[in-house]
Amino acid sequence: xxxxxxxxxxxxxxxxxxxxxxxxxxxxxxxxxxxxxxxxxxxxxxxxxxxxxxxxxxxxxxxxxxxxxxxxxxxxxxxxxxxxxxxxxxxxxxxxxxxxxxxxxxxxxxxxxxxxxxxxxxxxxxxxxxxxxxxxxxxxxxxxxxxxxxxxxxxxxxxxxxxxxxxxxxxxxxxxxxxxxxxxxxxxxxxxxxxxxxxxxxxxxxxxxxxxxxxxxxxxxxxxxxxxxxxxxxxxxxxxxxxxxxxxxxxxxxxxxxxxxxxxxxxxxxxxxxxxxxxxxxxxxxxxxxxxxxxxxxxxxxxxxxxxxxxxxxxxxxxxxxxxxxxxxxxxxxxxxxxxxxxxxxxxxxxxxxxxxxxxxxxxxxxxxxxxxxxxxxxxxxxxxxxxxx
Numbered sequence: 169x170x171x172x173x174x175x176x177x178x179x180x181x182x183x184x185x186x187x188x189x190x191x192x193x194x195x196x197x198x199x200x201x202x203x204x205x206x207x208x209x210x211x212x213x214x215x216x217x218x219x220x221x222x223x224x225x226x227x228x229x230x231x232x233x234x235x236x237x238x239x240x241x242x243x244x245x246x247x248x249x250x251x252x253x254x255x256x257x258x259x260x261x262x263x264x265x266x267x268x269x270x271x272x273x274x275x276x277x278x279x280x281x282x283x284x285x286x287x288x289x290x291x292x293x294x295x296x297x298x299x300x301x302x303x304x305x306x307x308x309x310x311x312x313x314x315x316x317x318x319x320x321x322x323x324x325x326x327x328x329x330x331x332x333x334x335x336x337x338x339x340x341x342x343x344x345x346x347x348x349x350x351x352x353x354x355x356x357x358x359x360x361x362x363x364x365x366x367x368x369x370x371x372x373x374x375x376x377x378x379x380x381x382x383x384x385x386x387x388x389x390x391x392x393x394x395x396x397x398x399x400x401x402x403x404x405x406x407x408x409x410x411x412x413x414x415x416x417x418x419x420x421x422x423x424x425x426x427x428x429x430x431x432x433x434x435x436x437x438x439x440x441x442x443x444x445x446x447x448x449x450x451x452x453x454x455x456x457x458x459x460x461x462x463x464x465x466x467x468x469x470x471x472x473x474x475x476x477x478x479x480x481x482x483x484x485x486x487x488x489x490x491x492x493x494x495x496x497x498x499x500x501x502x503x504x505x506x507x508x509x510x511x512x513x514x515x516x517x518x519x520x521x522x523x524x525x526x527x528x529x530x531x532x533x534x535x536x537x538x539x540x541x542x543x544x545x546x547x548x549x550x551x552x553x554x555x556x557x558x
Contacts, residue, residue: 169553170333172210172309179275182219183305184210184335185322187312187533188243189227191517198246200517202525203314203533208250210311210335211278215253218275222305224261224322226285226315235286244280255280261287262300270304290321298325311335313342316549317537327552334553337533342550344530345541348509352378353475359466359497361386362480362512366409367536369416370543371479376417381469383424385458385482385493392418393425393446400446401431401453424469428459430483430490441489457483458493467500476501478510479538485518495522502527511538 186207191199198204214221230238244257258266261281273279281304284290289297298321302308308330310316315323316338326332334342356379360368365388375382384392387404394405395413417423425446431453432441443459458466470476478501485491494515501508502524510516511532519525532538541547 169550169557170331171339172213172333172335175307175309175331175333177214177217177219177307177309179218180220180306181222181270181273181304182214182307182309183222183224183301183326183330184214185224185308185310185312185315185326187314188225188240188247189314190243192242196242198242200520201246201250202516202520202531204247204250206337206533207311207335210309210337211251213336214309215276215278219307220270220273220275221278222270222273223255223278223280224284224301225280225312226290226320226322227283228285230283230285238283238285240280240283247280251278253278258282262297262304267304284320284322291318293319293321293325295321295325295328297321299329302326302329305330308332309335310549310553311337312549313338313532314534314537316534316547317540317545319548323549324552327556332553332556340530341532341534341538341541344509345532345538348475348477349374349542349544352477353507355380355473356475356477357381357383357469357473359383359385359470359476359478359482359501360480361388361482361494361515363387363404364406365391365413366406368480368539369409369412370545371539372416374543375477376420376422379422381422381424381473383466383469385426385462385466385497386480387455388480389425389482390455392416392423398447399449399451400455401449401451403449403453403455424465426455426458426462426482427465428461429455430457430459430493432456435484435487435490456487457485457490458496463493463496463500466497470497470500470506471504473504473506475507476504476509477542478508479512479515479535481515481518485514491518494518498522498524511535
């Protein structure tokens with residue numbers, strides 16, 4: 169695919185696809201600006217080149233009756249603060265009024281189009297909607313890796329109409345994740361957590377033949393434990409995935425599951441909590457975090473590797489009482505000298521919270537996109553850029 173430096177953007181209207189789909193606090197302010205900061209180099213490059221920058225972004229999943237609740241106003245406010253430069257917000261992403269604002273745009277000015285998902289045609293990858301977006305610009309740059317696994321109009325179909333390329337963030341994502349997928353350092357360890365094994369089983373399958381160690385934690389580990397015939401009490405599992413999980417080499421010595429856990433009778437009130445072996449989980453108990461023996465085991469494995477890939481927390485980290493295991497894994501990776509790659513919105517947000525995000529070699533902005541890329545899946549957004557180049 170073409171890269172941003174391969175395309176003449178001087179004084180041109182450049183449509184830049186970004187992913188600023190972030191969480192807001194109760195006052196409507198952006199909680200985490202990681203994705204904003206990751207995209208700044210591309211925006212600043214375009215400004216230096218004298219481009220007229222038109223940002224394309226989505227926010228949440230608006231419905232017609234809740235359309236205004238998903239305005240990009242908070243996003244524009246945060247981006248303006250970070251840039252130290254006014255970012256204007258259009259009233260929509262298509263239409264005569266938007267066209268008029270684009271026509272008046274001057275070199276180095278930045279205009280954010282309103283939420284793409286106000287229009288159902290965006291997620292439908294509608295060609296005519298993509299054509300309307302493309303008509304606003306002269307060049308298209310994709311710097312939104314986190315949505316590249318979606319065949320949406322502003323990600324895929326739009327490349328049919330404009331010279332298209334990858335921004336600096338997207339390029340870094342491809343370079344680092346390609347290294348991990350195709351030419352990893354060995355020994356390699358993969359740490360996979362989170363709630364649903366259904367979303368990550370392809371990643372596990374993909375790395376069973378590549379990694380020396382695969383560490384599983386979080387609720388998805390409960391499903392694997394159940395598949396092995398180990399009782400997990402009332403813990404969250406995906407019953408429908410048991411038979412699929414049993415097709416994995418779940419007895420392989422490279423697959424590591426928690427050996428002990430924080431066991432509670434209630435996750436909300438915390439009920440009666442104790443630390444105990446996984447094998448002794450009682451019928452009324454929930455597995456809510458890995459225990460100290462599991463922390464030591466996982467840290468030892470990590471210390472013996474040269475590369476670690478991590479996606480997903482190993483406990484119910486949203487509640488501080490059950491975040492210790494995730495923090496221990498983060499600290500083990502931060503304290504090692506390995507080349508480390510981490511991704512997944514909730515995992516990255518937690519690393520920001522505890523001040524360890526800068527200790528990782530590469531932090532991906534993608535969650536689902538990272539999983540699909542590492543699993544060897546074709547990402548529509550990347551395929552569209554490659555086809556545009558051809």
